[in-house]
Amino acid sequence: MAENNHIKLLYHHFISNAIYIMLVPLLILSFNYLSSSTTDNLLHALWMTMRSNLPVVIICGCFLSFFTVFYIVSHPRQVYLVDFSCFKPGEDYKVTRETALKQFMINDQFTEESEAFQRKMLERCGIGQATYLPESLLGKELDICMTSGRKETTMVIFGAVDNLLKKTGVKPKDIGVLIVNCSLYNPTPSLSAMIVNHYKLRGNVISYSLGGMGCSAGLISVDLAKQLLQVHRNSCALIVSTENITLNGYMGNNRSMLVTNCLFRVGGAAILISNLPSDKCRSKYVLSNTVRTQKGAYDHCYNCVVQEEDEDGYVGVALSKSLMSVAAETLKANITTIGPLVLPMSEQLLFIATLFLRKVFNLNIKPYIPDFKLAFEHFCIHAGGRAVLDELEKNLNLRNWHMEPSRMTLYRFGNTSSSSLWYELAYSEAKGRINKGDRVWQIAFGSGFKCNSAVWRALKVVNAMEEKDNPWIDEINDFPVVVPKMVSLSV
Template sequence: MEWPGQMDGDERKGYTGKGDTVLSAKEWAQLRLVWLASKRDVLRGYRERIDLTAILLRVAVILLAGYSIYLLYCESCKDEHYELYRHLLMAVSDAILGARGSISGTIVVLLCMVWLSTVLWMRQRPEVLLVDFQTYRHAAIDGGDAVNQAGEPVLYERFLAVSKAACHADGTPCFTEQAMAFQEKILRTSCIGECSIFPPSIFSDAAIANPRMQERERLRMGGAREEAELMMFRAVERVLTATKTDAKAVDILVVNCSLFCPTPSLSAMIVNRFQMRSDVQSYNLGGMGCSASIIAVDLAAKLLASPEHRNCRALVVSTENITQNWYRGNDKSMLLSNCLFRCGAAAMLLSNRRADRRRARFKLLHTVRTHLGQSDECYRAVYQEEDAEGVRGVRLSKQIMQIAGDALKRNITSLGPLILPVSEQLRFFFNLLARKALRGQVPVGPLRKPLAAAVRAIVTIPSVGAVIGYRPIPDDEAESAKAATVAEGGSDGHATANGASRTASGKAQATVAAATREAPPSSPSSAEKAKRAAAVLAKELPPYVPNFMRAVEWVCVHTGGRAVIDAIENNLNLPPHVLEASRLSLYRYGNVSSASIWYELELIAEYGNACGLQREGGTPPPNGVTRRLRKGDRIWQIAFGSGFKCNSAVWQALKNH
């Protein structure tokens, strides 16, 4: 099963990304990669959704129940009824007295049914509930608590002044004029407002008054610990207070922070600060990028679902640390992180206790994790290292958007069978079969060409075309598609260049090679006609992108930047207002790394689909009809991280917001 891509079948040549060559974004887009979304990914989704053992147990219970009803109410078995009741009484009496009695076949059937029902009940995993979650919101931000004063608002002019004054310990300036111009350009086009915050270690008054001492005194371990404590502790305090939970009642603690991994760990800092129990199971996740929050939730959920952790609570804390990772060099691919990342933290209280269901806000339905680290290009897409001058920072690859798109396609390949309705899955399947038949890739031997001709006629039927996504294109565009096909062979000496390109919007669809040569004046051959027809059909019958809004009501996309949000919106064909919570979160808080999806969910809980009205230039609700987060709604969280990873979590609201 394939998800939308630009090349198919034998056209894709094997490429593992091995070697030291660094490719540009254009070169990456032109690679004929082995398709990432394989059949294994689809089967993984169905395997998680369908439990064959549970199905067989249910069928056995139903059959045994039907057979026992037959034995009890069969007209020809009235005499056996009396014997049944008598044997039941004898069995109860024998059990009380400890005597050895006899049980009829009917009782055996009933006991088997009870036993299977017990096994089925014990196999059920406990629900993983999100009791509540809280984020750190500065007092200067809408909705921030007045006591949250840690951090400094990133005013554009102050950011530029601090950056211009920054210098190394030897007094040499950190940034050149070109680097300053680049940062100003990125800052003013980032769609991040001036209410997002930086740690005091970077934006203190001393950063301008005495910049030489900042690198020695503030941008060190002490400043990083201070930043972590200011953000994490306040978020944990808020969630424990909101849920009226004592810190000693927490059984599992999971903390994730990608770039700051001190000893003792961040989880130990929380245990020490809140005086948690000595037997609390703590985990500290580091180096896992902006998608680590879903990884932390997945870890906590698996622990809560295990038989060893019954009636337990898990505290998950997601944060990032900027103090020691504010890049002070001039490499543009590393300077991006200075302009996009901001301070933030989120704390979530999960539980598998039945008593917590009445007050829980959400229930975890699915988590799907995708890792593309087997490819060197994907592995180095987000890479912490030193630049040519020895200054440490995080380098963002030029082809990171294409890599993120490929990771998303593979992730939703596994997620689709779990959440998409059957109608959407059938439309995708029929579209896939039609495209393969049109390209002659269906293994039917000599019937390939007749089958392709038949499908070409069938897809033009309006009712069929509407189901599989057939969209006729105007004649002038069809002629352009024909002219763009590659003419192979000939002896006139003109070279033929083969290439591939992706659309600027990032939509996954098949495209045609861009370079051509002059065609001979003679009439086109049948092979050339077939290629022209294939070029037109590639546009008229593109890969079907399922309508995910039929599976979920809300989508939270990691606020990696404006380009990331735009790419997800285009790739998934989402209505413009759906990702307004992500855009509003980017505007207010910036890229707060793994905690970003929780800031977005918080905004959805506050404003519903009216998030676009909270910022200038936002998209209002469709037809002006506002809607709040309701009980039963499903929320899809998507996050990308270093490695390269794409992770998804799907939640269901348990109450109106």
């Protein structure tokens, strides 16, 4: 196995540097030709040719100037990730698995079977003993109302945005684009309006509130911000990703809906991206690619994650038994699109060659799975649950080191919906793993059903030890921890 890996690595380096290898004999021939002719003779011949074809030279020069200007004007502007901040609740909001289950059971609405199912799920789904619940679910009585829901959301959003503005030095008036995504909590006035009001953003700020788009909405927000920053010059965008737990705990006994009680916890992130060339020197990353895959046209995909009422009238999010197969199908479509954009030529040639042999010669060989470890140094896979992470680790042929940020985020913070990707990136930064030029692949799944990707390239070595607001910084030396293997439970 080790010998095969060395052969493949040698092949990869050969294909990646093939152009330089082919240039060597060309340079040798050119040097021999130039050495056999005097420089004066060559320059004289070139000058005489240009004088005899002056109109053609002028026309070619005009065309070259035109296309150069056209390319500069039409070329997409680079979008920089200046910085981001993840919200970390205080110690008063921290709960163990046992405490979380106890709090949800205060109203005695669960049957013994539902209680046993949640207890087993909590033990085996990858959640640790130090996640966070909102104040509304921690009292002697559950306080589930609009006021409590708004209190949770303002605590998370304002906490993340305050930290981000403080560490970047950006003034609220400098923000030209505002995008907020929260799937299940969409009050009136909107969450974006709430931020505009609190921070007194300028009157012509372009604001959006994205709702009902699931855990992948954070990357949808990144893609939307990228598109807007291609139109609006010299501007920066504030993205806020969060979810509300207060109003979305499930109090019924439908097993397909009980899973969300075990996985989802309080969290949120604020991200600042910019198209200002002057921000490049202080930014952490530059955005390379975004790819969005939507499978909502197919009923089995559309219906695999649905918010609805159960037979007793309790509202919850039902997860279909086909969720894992739908996620795998959507992931395949997403990586088929992103592969040609990021994979080295060596992997693309192997994929095409294998496909050719299977389709044309009908050879009974396995489809070639590209090695994405050659395209990315870091992977941030949405911490939706232990089963999802296990499946992606297998399908992408990743190692424990690559999966560590996702598994530890799930263990320490739980599923914080669309913001989980940023806790994962913060983990890699806190571990000192991000070097200049490293590529980061963020992958997220969401209801609909969607799979979205974003690729970032590090502009510098990230020294997280200088960042006091990194959510991992005080306890990073305690990780990684061993997480028990997932045991599937029937829903």
